Amino acid sequence: MENKRKPYQLVSREWKKENTVIQLKNTSIGDGTLSVIAGPCAVENEDQIFTICEFLNKHQVKILRGGAYKPRTSPYSFQGLKKDGLILMRNAADKYGMNVITEVMDTNLVEEVAQYADILQVGTRNMQNYQLLRALSKIDKPVMLKRGMSSTMEEWLLAAEYILSGGNYKVIMCERGIRTFENATRNTLDLSIVPLLKSVSHLPVIVDPSQGTGVRELVLPMSLASVASGADGIMVEVHNQPEEALSDGAQSLYFDQFGELMGRLKTVAPVFGKSLDLESEKILS
């Protein structure tokens, strides 16, 4: 039964030579654009999400991230604004013509989240939640599949295969760090997996250096290293007041840090054959 060598098929380059491109409103992922996905860890209130969204829009960020349903290690931690959070994100994104990506944690929530989001994210804890993957294989929206924190590349590709084999070919892979003995960083960002994935699969690959390192100061260098490794984009956490954030404040960028990052990406991306999808006249210095 189980073929040990390349048990995956639809996700493989052998099956499909050309890169998969995910078409969104006014931007694409995987077409040579360096996609920048940014936003807070969690949507906290109207003022927060609109403030962040306005800021991101000035930097021409096209995809807003934010958690409405939050998978938290403790049942006593802030669990997200749920449907209210989805609505706030949608409204904020619509005001600035942005796309929304947010996590879906359960089969019962797929319909609701799909109503408000442009991309549905499967979090690291649910990478092998196969019922959820099957449910997502039946919708007509892109899915970003974060790598399980102790998942091998093969297991990750097979999780993606669940989605493709059910009929949804719009899958984006997201490296977000794996769990190792090293505790100087929150996770160990595995950038070698990026060129390896790109060689065996046609799916686009995003890197999340915020989750991957857990350390704000490492987000800029690891974003650049992600681009150098061949990633199709990055996903970073930004907050108007990181020290007040209800979750993951320590890894959220300050606005000025994000501005610095965008400035660096503008220079660095072209060196690696990627463009930043900016209308030049709108670029901030």
Add this chain to the structure above:
Amino acid sequence: MENKRKPYQLVSREWKKENTVIQLKNTSIGDGTLSVIAGPCAVENEDQIFTICEFLNKHQVKILRGGAYKPRTSPYSFQGLKKDGLILMRNAADKYGMNVITEVMDTNLVEEVAQYADILQVGTRNMQNYQLLRALSKIDKPVMLKRGMSSTMEEWLLAAEYILSGGNYKVIMCERGIRTFENATRNTLDLSIVPLLKSVSHLPVIVDPSQGTGVRELVLPMSLASVASGADGIMVEVHNQPEEALSDGAQSLYFDQFGELMGRLKTVAPVFGKSLDLESEKILS
């Protein structure tokens, strides 16, 4: 906010001094009995499950394990008989007066699985599927929570806390091996966590040496070591024809190996203050 020291409460010994005892039909878990949970990895057909059940009953096993909904790494692997599997297990168990434990993989399946099972199992891949944990916190049946394959003890206890804090106090912890660099075994069975868990929490602890090692020959010694470490019971895979099993055959015991294991447990358990819950006249040699 998030208290770093002992963020869990209801699962702790400080909250409840006495061991939690899970009362089942004609047996209990955590009351000094050494619980033996046994059965095939997956229910495959009527003949298989009844044959195994009859065998287990001769050995006075009180709790039948078996997968009806199987979380498989590949979408192309056997996924279980689903509801038909649940019915077969229930019928086989009822014929021999046994309890059924089986995995529930999704919130939508909680009601169905709870209809047929006496204990609902959360698998390693779903340990941090918080919507599922919340759904299980609302039912009146015991839940066995397998450790996530890269989960720390604290994260595991917090996952249990999700269930208790929702109102369901009948939680059983199950160590099933963690993911490490070592590939001589399928996982690394972490027996040190057993006495540590028993000291910080009142919940019963089961060890699964079949999943934990992935090697049939290691199941017997590691079952004995589990008892020595203080476990309240073990869960092992047994199959009438392991070489024909649709999943996990390499770690399933042959009938005679299981017989040998029961014989050894009969001698070993009392040395560690546990009894095997056997009616002496029925014991096989």
Add this chain to the structure above:
Amino acid sequence: MENKRKPYQLVSREWKKENTVIQLKNTSIGDGTLSVIAGPCAVENEDQIFTICEFLNKHQVKILRGGAYKPRTSPYSFQGLKKDGLILMRNAADKYGMNVITEVMDTNLVEEVAQYADILQVGTRNMQNYQLLRALSKIDKPVMLKRGMSSTMEEWLLAAEYILSGGNYKVIMCERGIRTFENATRNTLDLSIVPLLKSVSHLPVIVDPSQGTGVRELVLPMSLASVASGADGIMVEVHNQPEEALSDGAQSLYFDQFGELMGRLKTVAPVFGKSLDLESEKILS
């Protein structure tokens, strides 16, 4: 070239069917005796080592452990008494008719350590120090090879093969925990490796639950679990004043805890076919 399948030979059961027995003064390792190796992490002064030795002798411990040359993570930590420590250990052991095991950290120290010790220990950090292994392959004393903290079983056996292939067949393997993501224990004690090693190799296997867990309270249950898994013996740290110890105090047993452990082993060992090598009239209650 490099043969991927069983690259080791001399250490394998295929090469030598019978268990290797290490003959020491008045005891043996690997002959069915449950060997108990005990003593402080480091030799600190004359009073300390003689006090501990006298205590261990009352419990009929035949092998004294203690560090004279200590591999410490920081250059500013206590590095051991060096040659003075070796002399103190030798004198204390001789007074009570015990054997000495101590670590050798460098090729230049092999001769000196061999002069005072009955067994030379290779520490976890030096498991792949091949010059040291080669030097030890040329001496006529037993060598205990601790597992590297991130070493696979195959690498460990190949390190032993270095010693055997140079001519020294008196090798003892010592499992002492591997490095994983789990931080509730100092290391993750990998007991599954014990029966696996015993099946593929003829060398005796000792378990060190003190280093393996780093937690005093876990030493007793994990010692018992080691015996149940099939180990030929255990190595534990004992100190007359653990809270004053110059190194590893948190994992050192108090005298009364060690007494309790010996009492339990006396009952448990025979259940697993091992004897404790005690002269019955001398046993303490």
Add this chain to the structure above:
Amino acid sequence: MENKRKPYQLVSREWKKENTVIQLKNTSIGDGTLSVIAGPCAVENEDQIFTICEFLNKHQVKILRGGAYKPRTSPYSFQGLKKDGLILMRNAADKYGMNVITEVMDTNLVEEVAQYADILQVGTRNMQNYQLLRALSKIDKPVMLKRGMSSTMEEWLLAAEYILSGGNYKVIMCERGIRTFENATRNTLDLSIVPLLKSVSHLPVIVDPSQGTGVRELVLPMSLASVASGADGIMVEVHNQPEEALSDGAQSLYFDQFGELMGRLKTVAPVFGKSLDLESEKILS
């Protein structure tokens, strides 16, 4: 006693603000140059090392790597040409005005290796061989300290502290991948450690993507990612006939691959504020 917070001192930025620069013959490490260290895994014969050296010289590589004493997992694998290998490397390097870096495996070999090498390398298996570190702290040559395969950043810095505290301040850190569960790559290259190291320590940091990934095709993208992460240089394996190499052929670059890498580095390095230390008229296209 042991201070848990910043137990290292001399290696820290707090102790010394400015970057440490390692001065070599006609080049430096850590002064803004992007250092490229290249050569075969092992010196095999005169023809091989001279052929490779001539090729590297055309690419203006200033530092030749090559193993003379090889730490091999199996005692039956090729162990290096030893002193003959050192002499061959020295002669080849001298012919082309290059520096030599090679591994020293034992205290007894420090003097011999120091006679032929410009930089002495401590391999991953010896990172915590403290006697060796102390011996290296007494010589007047630079030491490159590879990260232990399961070493935390703190342990690594403390190993460096052994060398500095003994009087040798010329230490270079080399990230070479850590051991994790992922087996798609030989090790998991931990690039996040580069900016973290650079922030807490003044020592230069080199990355070895050959050892780090074990896959030839990943060396180019991971070299670029290393530069982007802030590394002071890279160390790569190159062989004139990788498929005939006596060790590590699968991760050695072909000559044309190395040429491509150098071409890319020439473009990429300046974007990250590094120069390639090339005399422009000599650059190959």
